[in-house]
Amino acid sequence: MRQELGQQIGEKARELLSSGVVECVIGYERATDGVTARPLFVYGVEDVDRLIFDDTCIHNLTRYLLNRRDKNTAVVAKPCDSRAINLLLNEKQIEREKVFIIGVACQGVVETRWNQAGETLQARCQLCSQHTPVVYDFLVGEAPPEQPPPEAYADVLEMEARSAAEREAFWQEQFDRCIRCYACRQVCPGCYCSECFVEQLDPLWVGIRIAPAENQIWNTIRAFHLVGRCIGCNECERVCPLNIPLSLLNRKLEKEVWELFGFQAGMSAEAVPPFATFEKEEKLGIGE
Amino acid sequence: MAVEYQPRMVGFLCNWCSYAGADMAGTSRMTYPPNIRIIRVPCSGRVDPLLVMKSFEQGADGVLVSGCHPGDCHYTEGNYHARRRFALLRSLLDFLGIEKERLRVEWVSASEGGRFKELVSSFTEELQRLGPRSEVSP
Numbered sequence: 001m002r003q004e005l006g007q008q009i010g011e012k013a014r015e016l017l018s019s020g021v022v023e024c025v026i027g028y029e030r031a032t033d034g035v036t037a038r039p040l041f042v043y044g045v046e047d048v049d050r051l052i053f054d055d056t057c058i059h060n061l062t063r064y065l066l067n068r069r070d071k072n073t074a075v076v077a078k079p080c081d082s083r084a085i086n087l088l089l090n091e092k093q094i095e096r097e098k099v100f101i102i103g104v105a106c107q108g109v110v111e112t113r114w115n116q117a118g119e120t121l122q123a124r125c126q127l128c129s130q131h132t133p134v135v136y137d138f139l140v141g142e143a144p145p146e147q148p149p150p151e152a153y154a155d156v157l158e159m160e161a162r163s164a165a166e167r168e169a170f171w172q173e174q175f176d177r178c179i180r181c182y183a184c185r186q187v188c189p190g191c192y193c194s195e196c197f198v199e200q201l202d203p204l205w206v207g208i209r210i211a212p213a214e215n216q217i218w219n220t221i222r223a224f225h226l227v228g229r230c231i232g233c234n235e236c237e238r239v240c241p242l243n244i245p246l247s248l249l250n251r252k253l254e255k256e257v258w259e260l261f262g263f264q265a266g267m268s269a270e271a272v273p274p275f276a277t278f279e280k281e282e283k284l285g286i287g288e
Numbered sequence: 289m290a291v292e293y294q295p296r297m298v299g300f301l302c303n304w305c306s307y308a309g310a311d312m313a314g315t316s317r318m319t320y321p322p323n324i325r326i327i328r329v330p331c332s333g334r335v336d337p338l339l340v341m342k343s344f345e346q347g348a349d350g351v352l353v354s355g356c357h358p359g360d361c362h363y364t365e366g367n368y369h370a371r372r373r374f375a376l377l378r379s380l381l382d383f384l385g386i387e388k389e390r391l392r393v394e395w396v397s398a399s400e401g402g403r404f405k406e407l408v409s410s411f412t413e414e415l416q417r418l419g420p421r422s423e424v425s426p
Binding site: 159160164165166167168169170171172197205213214216217220221223224227249252253256257260261274275278280282284285286287 | 337341342345357358359365368369371372373374375376377378379380381383384385386387393394395
C-alpha cells in the first residue's frame with residue numbers, strides 16, 4: 001500500500017515532467033538513514049522512481065513553492081500542507097496555473113528522528129480531522145473513515161486554567177532557551193516577508209542579543225503574524241532545536257480565531273481572512 | 289515612609305480623537321495621574337502589536353491604546369481593524385501570563401476630556417492593584 005502511493009506519485013511525476021507541464025516535482029525520498037524521509041526535487045524522469053510516500057513524510061513541502069514562483073512546479077501535499085497552498089493563493093504569493101498539486105489522502109504521520117521512526121502518530125495527527133487535501137489536481141491514497149475529532153485544544157485549555165504567574169513562569173522558561181536561529185520562520189509557509197521585523201535595523205525593533213525579553217517579543221510577534229494564517233502543519237515546532245512548544249501558541253490563536261470569527265486558515269483560497277475585514281457591530285470585549 | 293508603587297504606562301493616542309481628548313483634559317485643567325507617557329499616532333489602526341510588545345519589553349506596566357469611537361475614525365475603518373487585532377493580542381498576552389488588564393483599548397473622542405481623565409485614573413488604580421510586572425531579565 002505504501003509502496004503503491006510512491007509509485008502512483010512517481011507515475012504522475014513522470015507524466016508531468018515528460019509532457020513538460022512542470023519543470024520540477026517536489027516530493028519525498030528515503031533519507032540516507034534508510035528510515036526517515038527527506039524532500040526531493042525531481043527535474044528529470046530518471047529520478048521519478050526515487051519518490052516515496054509513507055508516514056515518515058513529515059515535511060511541509062509547500063514552503064518551497066515560494067522559491068519557484070515563476071516556474072511551473074508540482075508539489076506533493078498532505079491535507080495540512082494543502083491548506084498552506086490555499087493560504088499562499090489567497091495572499092497572491094503563488095499562481096494556481098503554475099502549481100500542480102499532487103494531493104495525498106493522509107492517515108497521519110509519525111514522529112521521526114535520525115534513523116528512527118516512531119510507532120504512534122504525531123499528536124497533531126491524532127487530533128486531525130482533515131484527511132483529504134482541501135485543494136489538489138490529482139489525488140492518491142485513501143482517507144481513513146471519518147471519526148469524530150477528539151478535544152483538539154486540551155493542552156491549550158490546560159494552560160489557560162493555570163494562574164497568570166504560572167503561565168508567565170512557564171513561557172519565560174521556554175523563551176529563555178530560544179537561541180533566535182529563526183528556523184521556525186524559515187520553515188513556515190506563512191513567513192515569507194522579504195524583510196522580517198527582527199532584521200530591520202532602522203528602527204531596530206528587536207535587539208539582536210539573546211535576551212529573554214527580546215526572545216519574548218520575537219516569539220510573541222511571530223505567533224501574532226500568523227493569526228488566522230497558521231495552517232497547523234507544525235513545522236515550526238518540528239524544526240525548533242530547543243523544543244519550544246510553539247504549536248501551543250499557534251493553536252491558542254487558532255482557537256481564538258475560530259471562536260471569535262469562525263475562521264479556519266487555508267480552507268479556501270477565496271475566504272477573507274479575519275484581519276482583512278471587520279463587522280461594525282461586533283463585540284470583542286474592547287472599549288465597551 | 290513607604291513609597292507607593294507608581295506604575296508606568298504608555299498611551300498610544302490617535303491624533304484625531306483621543307490625543308485631542310487628552311488635550312481637552314489638559315486645557316480644562318483636569319488633574320489625572322502623571323504615570324502615563326503619551327505617544328501620538330495617526331490612528332489606533334497604526335498601533336502595531338509590536339509597539340505594545342516593545343513597550344512591555346522596555347518596562348511598561350500597562351499600555352493604553354485609544355482611538356476614535358467606532359464609526360468616527362478619521363480614516364473610516366482604522367479603529368475597526370484595531371479592535372480585532374487587540375482583541376486577539378489581549379488573549380495572547382493573557383496566555384503568556386501578562387494579565388490582559390495591562391493592555392487597555394478604549395475609545396475617547398476629542399470632546400471627552402473628562403472621560404480621558406477617568407480612564408487614566410482607573411487604569412492607574414488597576415495597575416497599582418495588579419502590582420509591578422514580574423521582572424523579565426532584560
